[in-house]
Structure formats: C-alpha cells, structure tokens
Amino acid sequence: MSLLEKQQRRFAFWAILPAFLLFSFWVAWPALKGFQFALSRWDGLTPPVPVGLGNFREMFDAFFNPDAGPAARMLPIAFQNNLILMIFPMIIILSISLFFASAFRKGIAGASLFRVAFFFPNILSSVAVSVLWMLLYSTSSFGVFNSILGSLNQVLIQLGWVDRPLVSTPFEFTNSAILAWSLIPMIVWTATGFYMLLFLAAMQSIPDSLYEAATVDGASHFTQFRCITFPLIRDTVVTGMVFLLLGGLKIFDQVWVIEQQQSRPDSNTLATLMYSKVFNEYQVGYGTAIAVFLFILVLVFSLATLRLYRREALEFS
Numbered sequence: 001m002s003l004l005e006k007q008q009r010r011f012a013f014w015a016i017l018p019a020f021l022l023f024s025f026w027v028a029w030p031a032l033k034g035f036q037f038a039l040s041r042w043d044g045l046t047p048p049v050p051v052g053l054g055n056f057r058e059m060f061d062a063f064f065n066p067d068a069g070p071a072a073r074m075l076p077i078a079f080q081n082n083l084i085l086m087i088f089p090m091i092i093i094l095s096i097s098l099f100f101a102s103a104f105r106k107g108i109a110g111a112s113l114f115r116v117a118f119f120f121p122n123i124l125s126s127v128a129v130s131v132l133w134m135l136l137y138s139t140s141s142f143g144v145f146n147s148i149l150g151s152l153n154q155v156l157i158q159l160g161w162v163d164r165p166l167v168s169t170p171f172e173f174t175n176s177a178i179l180a181w182s183l184i185p186m187i188v189w190t191a192t193g194f195y196m197l198l199f200l201a202a203m204q205s206i207p208d209s210l211y212e213a214a215t216v217d218g219a220s221h222f223t224q225f226r227c228i229t230f231p232l233i234r235d236t237v238v239t240g241m242v243f244l245l246l247g248g249l250k251i252f253d254q255v256w257v258i259e260q261q262q263s264r265p266d267s268n269t270l271a272t273l274m275y276s277k278v279f280n281e282y283q284v285g286y287g288t289a290i291a292v293f294l295f296i297l298v299l300v301f302s303l304a305t306l307r308l309y310r311r312e313a314l315e316f317s
Helices: 003-038 054-064 070-106 111-123 126-136 144-159 176-203 208-216 221-250 253-258 270-280 284-308
Strands: none
Touching: 003 284, 054 070, 054 284, 070 111, 070 176, 070 221, 070 270, 111 176, 126 144, 126 176, 126 253, 176 221, 176 253, 208 221, 221 284, 253 270, 270 284
16 A cells, blocks of 8 residues: 555545544434433433333334224324325325426426525424414414305305305314324425426536437327436436435424424324323433334334335436
C-alpha cells in the first residue's frame, strides 16, 4: 500500500468517526436498550423486572384472543388504522401522481404553475397541515366541508332528488371512529405533489425516440404508458411505494394533533399507542415492545416490497 493510499484511508477514518460516534450514541445504543426494555416490566422509575417474551405474548394475545379486554383490543385497532393509512393513501397517491406526471411530461399550458401548486403542501409541516384540515373539517361555521355538505343537501332536496339530507350536518369528520378514513384526503393532498415531481423526473430521463417509434407503430397514449413509461420508471415507483407504506406505518403527528394530544381507543395508531403506553401509562416495557413490533413491520414491509419488484436496472446508452 502506497503512502498516498494510507493517507487517504486515514483521512476517511477520521472523517467518518464523528458521524459514527453520534450514530452509535443517539441511534444504535438506544435501539439496543429498547430491545432490552421490551423484555422487561418497567415503569421508568423502579428497577426493570425481566419478563422474557411476556410483553410480546401479551401483544399477540390481544390479536388472537377473542376474550381480550378493551385495553388489550387497542393494539389490533391501532394496527387496523395503520393498515388503512398504508394501503388507501398509497393507491390514491400513486395513481394521481402518475397521471399528472404523465400529463406534464407531454406538456400542458401552465405546467410550471401547476407543479408549484401541487408541491406547495409538501413544504408545510405535518402539524400545520393537521391544524389546517381541522379547520376544514370543523363542525362550526368555519368548516368548509360541512358547508359544502349542507349546500349539497339543500340543492338535492330542492331538485326533488331526495326527500331528506343525504348526510346529517354538521358531520363529525374528526370523530375517533372514522378518523383514519378522514386522514386519507389530508395525506393525499400533502404528498401527491412530491411523488408527482419524483415520477416526472424519472419520466424525463426516458429517450423521446422510444415514444416516437411507438407513435409511428400506432400505439395509443395508454399503450405507451403501459409498455414504455411504467416499466422504465418502475424502480422509482417501487421506491415511492416503500416510502408511502412506511409513512402510513409510522404516522403519529396528524393523529396526535387532531386528537388534541390524547390517546383514544378508536383512533390510535401503533405510534400513538406506543407513546401513550410509555409516557402516559408508564408501561415502558410494553410500549417498547410495541416499538420493536413496529420496527419489525417496517423491516418486513420494506424488504417484501423491494424483493417483490426486484429486477435488473435498465440503462440508456
């Protein structure tokens, strides 16, 4: 090994060392301690009592024991809410983003303005977005959606299409029982612009010659998208799928803000339930076990999605 190579390796070592130490202290070590706490019964004050897999048995008992009490049933309900927030926003966001990205690639009037308008919600904090949508969902006179529902009911009744209002107003969009469904439009509004620009950037890397040849062969726009565009940006779409799945699995801020920092059985997600168990009920061991369960779910969903769509990368010369 030459002197220059030794100097380069030494420089690389000292350059990486601070980041490695910070990562070890703030991420790796707390994660390892978290696994240890998950195997104990601890209230955060008294010494932890080892219980082995007791916390995990209690968790899975909540899923599979039909006689589990209301407190135990909070975990399956939280997981169900996470599934709703993982699957439905992902399908809607990917569909809308791909549609508009494809339209913008072909060129439409005012495309730059539309891009800015679509991306704007993404620059807002999740707390600001949650407060904004709380106002939109409000049951007071400021509630935009309730005003629209009220006007729609009046129009339909005056036209004679219905005898009574379709939906009673004011409608409680933020009711705990349906909060997961009410969060879907908010998530779609916030995230669509980012993924549209992500897919648009991927589409713009595809050579125009492929589309020109397809047009000469008489391929429709849909056929071009199905046979050219989507296969060549599939890696980017899969990346978007992973991000959306993980976002729905880890969602916390929106639920916590709309529920005014309270843990409610019907609206909990895994993250809010974990927080409540640790900081409100002082069940640190059980809350940490939920965190470990959440970590395993994130890992499984990420690896499963990547493996499902694994393929060789395509390059253009």
